[in-house]
Amino acid sequence: MITKENYISASFIDNDRKNIEVLIKDTENDKVISHVIEYNTEHPSYQELLKIITLDQLHENTYNKIKDQRKNFEDMAMRIAKKDGLVFDEVKLNTKFYPTLVKAIFEDDKNEDHLFALKLALFELEKIRNSKDNEKKKKLRQSKNKIEVLKIAFDLMSD
C-alpha cells in the first residue's frame, strides 16, 4: 500500500508512459522497495498514488529522472573516454592525446570543417591575431591544408 509515510518518489518507466515505478520505504527492514504499477485511473494503487502527488508532478519527476540519468551517463562516458585518451582532457593533458593530435593533423589534411576550426583556434591566440604581419595572417587564412596553416602559425608565434 502506498501512503504519505512510506512514499519516496514515483516516475514513469516507459516511453509510452503506461507503467509507473513507485519507490517506497520498508521501515521494518530499512530497505527501499520498487513497486511498479499500471497507469490506470481505475486502479487502486494509482488512486493511492494520486492522493500523494498529481499527474503533473509525476510527469515532472519523470523528466527530471531522465535528465539525471542522461547526465550521469554522459559523465561516466566522459570519464571513460578521458581515461582511454579518446577525448582531450583540458585540465590534465594525457599523453595518449598526442597520437590523436598527430592523426588530426596528418590525416584528412584538407577537411574543410577541420581546417576552419584549426584556423579559428589559431586566431584565438593573441600573438597571431594581433600580429602586425598582415601578409602572413592573410596566408594563414588562405591556406588550403592543415600543415600549411600550422607552418605559418609557428612562424607567426616565433616572430
Place this chain on the structure above:
Amino acid sequence: MINIVCTGKPGDGLLRYSYEHCCYLNSVGIKSQVVIIPNHKHTKEDYIKAIKDQYKTYENIVFDVYTSTTNEITLVLGRSMITLAYKDRESYTKDQLLTLHLLFRNNVIALYSENHPKEYPLALEYFNTKKVYDLCDYEVYPNGVGKQYQKIINFDVYKPIKDDIKYKHLFLGTNEIYYKEIEKVIDKYSDYAIITYDEKWINPKLNNLFAPISNILGKFETYVYTKPNFDPAPRLFVEFKWLGKNVEYLRDKNMKDGGMIYWNRPVPTEQIYSDNINILIELIKEINDKYKIL
C-alpha cells in the same frame, strides 16, 4: 578600428545607418569601416550600388574578408546583425564565417532590438562574444537595456536629391508582409510605384520597381507609409519630411513602435545628430580606456 558589421540586405535601413555612422566616426577621427557580409540572395554589387546611389562618398567598406585584432571594437546598428549571421551561418563561405567569428568574438556595441529574442543569446554563445555594450532607444523599446541612444539619419552625407518626379505615390513593399498590406489599399491609387524585390510573392500586375533604385527620393511626390508590423526606426518618411515632401501615415496610429515616435520627432539637424552620436563616441572611449587601446 571600429568595425560596423552589416549582414542585412542592400535595401535595409541598417546598411544605411551603418554607413552613415562610419562616415561620421571617421570625420571626427575615429577610424571606422563597414564590414559587409552579403546576404546570399544578393551580390556585392547590389550593396555598392545602394551606397553609391545615396551618398556623396563610397569609402571604408570591406566585403567578406577582414582579420580584426582583439582590441578592435565591433559595432552593430541592431542586434539582428549578429542573429542573422548566426542563423545564416550554413550559407556563408568559410572565409566569411571566419571574419564574422573574429569580429563578434571582440567587444561588441549593439543597438538593442527584439527581432530574434530566442536566437540572440544563442548567437552570442556561438560567437563567444567577449562583452556586449548595449545602446537602446527606450521610447521604442521601453523594456530594452543599455544607454539611451537613437538611430538618426546623417543627412550631411547624402548626395543632393535631383527632383525628377516620375510617380505621385511611393509604397515600400520589400518583404511579403509589407507587400500584402499595400495590396489592400493600392486600388485607391493610380499613379504609384511599389519598391520591392523580384520575389515570388509580388503581384506582376502592379507597378513594381526593383530595389535598389537610383535617386529614389527625387522620383516621388508622396510616400505612403503602410508598414503593418513593428517598425523600430523608419527612414523613408523622415527623408520625405526632411525634403519637405508629403507623407501619408496609412497605418494604425496606436501601434507602439518607432512609427509614431519618429513621426513626432523633429527632422534631425546637425546638432541633434552630433549630440546623439556623442553618446556612442563616449562609449567607444570608455571601452578603449578600459582595454588601454591607443
